[in-house]
Amino acid sequence: MVATGTLLTFGVAAAASLFMAWAIGAGSSGSTPFAPAVGANAISVMRAGLIVGVLGFFGAVFQGANVTEAVGSELIIGEPLTATAAIVGLITAAVLVAIGVFAGYPIATAFTVTGAIVGVGLAMGGAPAWAKYAEIMTLWVLTPFVGGGIAYGIARLLRGDRFDEDYLIALLGGVIGFIIANVGFAFLGPPDGSGSIAGTLGAGLPLPTVAGVDGGQIVAALAVAALSVAVLWFALNRDRTAGQRRFLLVLGGLVAFSAGGSQVGLAIGPLVPLLGSGIEIPLWAVLTGGGFGLLLGSWTGAPRMIKALAQDYSALGPRRSIAALIPSFAIAQTAVAFGIPVSFNEIIVSAIVGSGYAAGNAGVSRRKMIYTVLAWVGSLVLSFVLAYGIFTLITLVR
Incomplete structure (x- = not known):
């Protein structure tokens, strides 16, 4: 039987986790996915907040x-x-993210939570996980260049006259379909893992292995990609404007789904070690609670940040919005697959700016970008220092 004090302490930690989930939903996962679509007038701010939740x-x-x-x-x-x-790590990070939400600046939640958890962990006497830090820093550093660069390249292609616009967008839809086919989902895999649509559909195909990958999975993924190209091509030929708008909304939905898969770990991850200390709660139940916190944050606090991202960083049209969301989805799923905490603000803002520069700096606010980058770096350092100091002080008082 679990002691009352233990349950009470876990309850406080769970409340801090829920607060963190709300702050993330309001500031990162709730605002970033549909910001390009809102900027392109494909969906209203309030409706975007509801759907992304x-x-x-x-x-x-x-x-x-x-x-x-x-x-x-x-x-x-x-x-x-x-x-x-x-509790110390979560509250420290959540307060900093909440300040960013109300100030209108997209604080990088992954930076803030990572800094806070590393801070309290080192204050406890733990050792730095340098190998994991190297993975995280590599993704964080590459994201602006890779995401912004790809968004710039796609936007340039769509704006140019060398290739047919509908043909290019349909091919981009095929790329998205291929990625979706290979994304891991918990409901398609074993109890302790995940499975993909391509892996499930291709399991029964008697094909040889190619470069270490099952041939059936490759064929299934290509089939999903081809189907995506055909559907999008038909929609664009029927009505180009409506087809682009639907594709943009689908991309926003995929990024929103990916944001939930990534950002919930920032809120409930610190609770994982507590689940093995006499408190028997399955991980799926904790994930559900964290997802509920994200949903509340998206519904109650996201519209302010959606407006900031959609209008303050770059004036986006449908083509540049598509260009921004495609690399955002790919980077997000890469982070989820490797278990790396990543900031969706960093992903989306970088892609928005990259696609904006393709139009000759159209609407890109350099002043806003400088403040944003400073807020990202400052949130990492400040969360680490505050969490380390607060936990050390509590230890000395006790």
């Missing part, structure tokens, strides 16, 4: 395990987080 909830439940386990157990070596450490 629901999709983020499902993403948290079906894809949230990898990042959750990474944040909970891979950032510090030797010292599992205590309930007090989890």
